[in-house]
Amino acid sequence: MTTESSIAQSREADIREEQAHEAAENSKFGFIVFLLSETVIFLSFFAGYIVYKTTIPDWYPPGVSGLDTKDPQFNTIILVSSSFVIYVAERYLHDKKLWGFRFFLLATMAMGGYFLYGQAIEWSNLSFGFTSGIFGGLFYLLTGFHGLHVFTGILLQTIMLGRSFIPGNYDSGYFGVEATSLFWHFVDVIWIILYVLIYVWQ
Amino acid sequence: MTNAPTEAIDVARQQPYPGAPDNWKRFFTFSTDHKVIGIQYIVTAFVFFLIGGLLSMIMRGELVTPEANLVDRTIYNALFTMHGSIMLFLWTFPVLVGISNYLVPLMIGARDMAFPRLNAVSFWLIPVVGILMLASFLVPGGPSQSGWWAYPPVSLQNPTGNLINGQVLWILAIAISGVSSIMGGVNFVTTIFRMRAPGMTWFRTPAFVWSVLAAQLIQLYGLPALTAGAVMLLLDLTVGTSFFAPERGGNPVLYQHFFWFYSHPAVYVMVLPVFGIFSEVFPVYARKPLFGYRVVAVSSVLITVVSATVWVHHMFASGTPGWMRMLFMFTTMLVAVPTGVKVFAWVATIWGGKLRLNTAMLFAMGGLVNFVFAGITGVMLGSVPIDIHVNNTYFVVAHFHYVIYGAIVFGIYAGLYHWFPKMTGRMYYEGLGKVHFALTLAGTWLCFLPMHFSGLMGMPRRVSSYDPEFALWNVLASLGGFLLGMSTLPFILNMVSSWIQGEKAPNNPWKAIGLEWLTTSPPPVENFEEIPTVISPPYGYGRNEPLIENQSEAVPADGVTT
Numbered sequence: 001m002t003t004e005s006s007i008a009q010s011r012e013a014d015i016r017e018e019q020a021h022e023a024a025e026n027s028k029f030g031f032i033v034f035l036l037s038e039t040v041i042f043l044s045f046f047a048g049y050i051v052y053k054t055t056i057p058d059w060y061p062p063g064v065s066g067l068d069t070k071d072p073q074f075n076t077i078i079l080v081s082s083s084f085v086i087y088v089a090e091r092y093l094h095d096k097k098l099w100g101f102r103f104f105l106l107a108t109m110a111m112g113g114y115f116l117y118g119q120a121i122e123w124s125n126l127s128f129g130f131t132s133g134i135f136g137g138l139f140y141l142l143t144g145f146h147g148l149h150v151f152t153g154i155l156l157q158t159i160m161l162g163r164s165f166i167p168g169n170y171d172s173g174y175f176g177v178e179a180t181s182l183f184w185h186f187v188d189v190i191w192i193i194l195y196v197l198i199y200v201w202q
Numbered sequence: 203m204t205n206a207p208t209e210a211i212d213v214a215r216q217q218p219y220p221g222a223p224d225n226w227k228r229f230f231t232f233s234t235d236h237k238v239i240g241i242q243y244i245v246t247a248f249v250f251f252l253i254g255g256l257l258s259m260i261m262r263g264e265l266v267t268p269e270a271n272l273v274d275r276t277i278y279n280a281l282f283t284m285h286g287s288i289m290l291f292l293w294t295f296p297v298l299v300g301i302s303n304y305l306v307p308l309m310i311g312a313r314d315m316a317f318p319r320l321n322a323v324s325f326w327l328i329p330v331v332g333i334l335m336l337a338s339f340l341v342p343g344g345p346s347q348s349g350w351w352a353y354p355p356v357s358l359q360n361p362t363g364n365l366i367n368g369q370v371l372w373i374l375a376i377a378i379s380g381v382s383s384i385m386g387g388v389n390f391v392t393t394i395f396r397m398r399a400p401g402m403t404w405f406r407t408p409a410f411v412w413s414v415l416a417a418q419l420i421q422l423y424g425l426p427a428l429t430a431g432a433v434m435l436l437l438d439l440t441v442g443t444s445f446f447a448p449e450r451g452g453n454p455v456l457y458q459h460f461f462w463f464y465s466h467p468a469v470y471v472m473v474l475p476v477f478g479i480f481s482e483v484f485p486v487y488a489r490k491p492l493f494g495y496r497v498v499a500v501s502s503v504l505i506t507v508v509s510a511t512v513w514v515h516h517m518f519a520s521g522t523p524g525w526m527r528m529l530f531m532f533t534t535m536l537v538a539v540p541t542g543v544k545v546f547a548w549v550a551t552i553w554g555g556k557l558r559l560n561t562a563m564l565f566a567m568g569g570l571v572n573f574v575f576a577g578i579t580g581v582m583l584g585s586v587p588i589d590i591h592v593n594n595t596y597f598v599v600a601h602f603h604y605v606i607y608g609a610i611v612f613g614i615y616a617g618l619y620h621w622f623p624k625m626t627g628r629m630y631y632e633g634l635g636k637v638h639f640a641l642t643l644a645g646t647w648l649c650f651l652p653m654h655f656s657g658l659m660g661m662p663r664r665v666s667s668y669d670p671e672f673a674l675w676n677v678l679a680s681l682g683g684f685l686l687g688m689s690t691l692p693f694i695l696n697m698v699s700s701w702i703q704g705e706k707a708p709n710n711p712w713k714a715i716g717l718e719w720l721t722t723s724p725p726p727v728e729n730f731e732e733i734p735t736v737i738s739p740p741y742g743y744g745r746n747e748p749l750i751e752n753q754s755e756a757v758p759a760d761g762v763t764t
Contacts (some may be wrong), residue, residue: 022396026316030392037384037422044430044460048445051456130443134451137443141434 017172024175031179035186042190045142049197052134061132066202075118076195079150082111083188086157086181093174098164105161108184112154119147142194149187156180232326234318235727236307239325241625243300244618246328250292253336255687257285262649262683265676270667278666279347280339280368286350287372288335290468291379294610296328298475299386301617302414304625306390308718309408311399311736313728316392320385327382334375338368346372349664351461354446354454358438365440373436380425380432387421390414399717401736401751408716408740409498413478416502417471420509424464424471431460455520462513469605470509473573474502476613477544480566483620484548486714487563488555491741494547501540508537518586519593527586534584538577545574558712561635565616568643572608576601579654594664597657603650607686615642615693622700623707627724630704634696641689649682715742715749 053059060066086108092100123140130140160177163169170177228238229245261281264272273281303321307314315321338345345368348357352372360367394415398407434445435457444450446457485492492498514522514530522530548570557563579601582588592598615638622630652675657663661672668676710719721730734750742749 026392026396029396030316030388033391033422034384034388037387037426040423040426041430044427044463048430048434048456048460052453055453056451130437130441134444137434137437137445141437141443 020173024173027175028178031182035182038186039190042145042193045138045145046193046197049138049142052138053201056134058133060135061128064128064132064135067199069199071118071122072195072199075115075122076191078111078118079115079191080188082108082115083185085111086184090177090181093164093170093177098170102161102164105157105164109154109157109161112150112157112184116147116150116154119143139198142198146187146191146194149183149190153180153184153187156183232322234314234322236303236315236318236321237625237725237729239321240300240302240304242325243296243303243328246325246332247293247297247300250288250332251297252690254285254288254293255690257281257288258683259687261285262680264666265668266680268668268670268673268676273666275666276344276347279349279664280345282664283346283349283372284335284338287346287375289606290350290472291376292328292332292335294472294606294614295379295383297614298417298472298610299324299383301479301614301621302390302417302475305621305718306393306411306414307397308624308721308725308729309411309716310394310397310402311717311730311734312393312397313730313733315389316397317389321389324382324386324389327378331375331379331382334371334378338371341366341368341371343367351458351465352435353461354435354438354452354457355448357435358447360439370436370439373432373439377429377432377436380429383421384425387418387425390418391422394418399733399736405496405499406736406739407499408478409481409492409495409502410475410478412499413474413481413502416506417474419503419506420467420471420474423510424467427460428464431457434460455517458517458520459513462516463510466513466516467506467509469602470505472610473605473613474505476569476610476617477502477541479613479617479620480548480570481544482716483562483566483616484551485741485743486620486712487558487560487566488552489558489743490551490555491743491745492547493550494543495739495741498544498547501543504540505537508533508540512537515584515589518589531584531586535581538581541577545570545577560619560632561630561639562616562620564636564639565612565619565642568639569609569612569616572604572612572646576604576608579604592657594662595657596653596661596663599663600650600653600657603653604646607650608646612642612646615639618697620712621718622697623711624718624723624725626701626704627707627722628700628704629707629711630696630700634692638689638692638696641685641692645682645686645689647682649679649686652676652678652682716740717750720750720753 085104089101089104089108092098092104123143128136128139130136156176157180160180163176228235229242231238233239233242258281260273261278264270264278270278303315306312335345342364343360343362346352346357348359348369352369357369360369394407394411434443437443438445438447438452444452446452446454448454481492481498511533512530514526515534518527518530552567579597583592583598583601619630619635622628656672656675656679659672659675661668661675707723709721709723711723712719717730717734717736718725720734736750738745738747738749740749
């Protein structure tokens with residue numbers, strides 16, 4: 001009887017695990033599809049930016065000759081490097097080394113936070129606003145929409161960090177962490193395009 | 203050896219959650235069962251169909267006489283704006299998503315959609331969209347008056363000066379409907395890619411599933427562009443940015459690009475599932491395999507690709523340069539190739555078949571004829587010289603109503619009749635169904651055919667008064683419109699009374715081939731007692747081969763029972 005029920009129990013556990021695995025794979029697939037769709041929103045904004053930039057003669061608002069790239073350059077380096085840091089965090093989790101995971105995840109969050117802080121400083125020093133012509137609108141729309149994504153990424157990382165303190169939470173799978181990491185890489189790639197469009201192509 | 207734990211799982215499968223109601227009340231709960239959600243979508247959409255239809259009745263009432271005497275111009279503008287918006291975003295999309303929601307997991311042998319809770323959230327956003335749309339009738343200044351396309355600078359006007367006005371509510375409603383559709387798109391694409399039953403290879407997947415996949419891919423690449431445009435429009439309207447406002451240096455034509463990049467392919471989001479319905483209905487009632495099944499399946503995906511390259515044909519008269527007009531005229535005509543392939547495949551399927559002309563088949567055949575007619579005027583409109591001539595006339599209205607009503611609504615009715623026994627476990631009344639078909643067909647042609655003539659004569663669209671020379675065509679169109687309004691009554695009567703007291707339906711009343719017909723009517727909570735293993739392609743009519751392993755009830759080669 002005990003053997004039978006233990007066999008049955010392990011069979012049930014097998015079914016459950018298989019279903020959980022399927023569900024995680026589906027979630028990953030679905031999340032990638034979602035990110036591709038989100039990419040199109042950014043691409044649409046970029047397309048709008050390129051159209052206006054190439055057709056409007058007075059591109060910058062009066063009194064503005066261009067953007068200072070020194071601080072944004074540093075910000076970019078920080079954000080792009082954080083993509084590698086979160087990758088390291090994921091590797092630590094893969095090897096079941098929770099403290100390493102937490103440390104590098106926290107480092108990613110710090111770098112993302114620094115990026116947002118740097119952007120806030122930059123915004124406060126600019127002499128034009130959201131309604132200063134097409135350029136002003138597009139600048140704040142693009143950087144703001146991207147900043148919102150950085151903020152969402154940090155929020156996701158905070159949740160993942162919190163969940164690492166629940167015993168056994170990441171034992172069988174960690175789709176949430178993979179999704180957070182994917183999202184962070186996505187936010188990074190978008191920023192690189194955005195940086196080239198706004199800061200390099202002046 | 204006991205198998206108690208799997209039994210426990212089986213029992214759990216019978217209920218979506220502990221204590222879930224098993225009667226009609228479940229349609230009013232936050233159910234995660236794709237079948238309940240599907241019916242929730244269909245019924246909700248139908249309510250909005252009636253509201254949108256009522257608005258068009260008022261418009262046709264106004265247009266009976268050349269003078270504007272029933273409603274004033276502002277109200278008329280609001281009427282056609284809300285009629286279009288409600289019919290597209292609250293009727294056609296949701297009802298097709300509902301039918302797809304109900305059928306796709308059943309057809310591919312899955313227990314549910316990939317993300318059941320997300321699916322429920324997608325649905326419950328639709329009533330929110332509806333409330334926002336309808337609430338705009340109550341705010342000062344009334345609903346949006348800039349048409350369903352919301353072109354700036356008209357859509358940027360805000361005479362009341364309020365932050366909450368009809369236009370803002372309209373944009374918010376569209377945005378929420380977009381969120382719902384993107385979540386739905388992710389869900390459908392994941393479900394179709396990853397949850398097909400064992401043995402169901404791509405070329406064993408029903409054409410309906412292919413067409414839903416193609417339609418949902420369009421949602422995923424197209425909707426974000428509309429969302430981007432809507433965000434910029436909302437900022438222009440509320441914050442005072444200048445993306446599309448010409449007086450502040452903005453470019454209103456850019457909005458048209460964003461808008462049509464989604465909104466032209468959107469017609470394929472609506473018509474592709476209908477093509478899928480045709481592909482399922484014709485083989486069943488003609489007792490023949492779907493002609494060129496693989497080509498039909500692949501052509502859906504081709505439409506998805508080509509439809510991304512045609513949007514500028516809506517802007518031939520918007521100052522578009524000549525070379526661009528030529529380019530987009532070419533791509534527009536190109537869409538006729540994969541759609542033509544489908545039409546020929548359906549005709550070849552019907553050809554020489556042993557036809558059963560019940561209501562579903564009648565609606566499918568009527569829809570096919572209407573669609574061919576709509577396709578011809580579509581190719582006419584796609585050519586630059588004709589488009590320039592009839593731009594902004596009733597010819598355009600006639601064309602897209604043949605597409606939307608003639609093909610899509612007919613297809614929706616065909617699908618609803620065809621799968622009604624599966625969905626409800628009851629048979630519908632064939633006689634009433636045929637009355638419904640006759641009235642709808644007569645109403646459609648009487649209402650929309652005259653618009654071609656008034657349009658060619660030069661009657662502009664979006665007007666509440668017109669030159670008396672167009673009077674005859676408008677009286678005919680209005681009569682047809684009222685007939686169409688009446689034609690929904692036998693449908694409602696049929697569906698409601700059949701569901702309550704219709705004859706009990708067998709599992710496979712039409713002797714059709716397909717996974718959905720191999721389960722009970724209506725299907726149990728997780729669809730199948732055991733996930734079937736598919737061993738042959740669909741539509742094996744006349745081939746007498748089983749569709750799945752251990753098939754208990756094989757479909758006879760020419761299983762005509764009625």
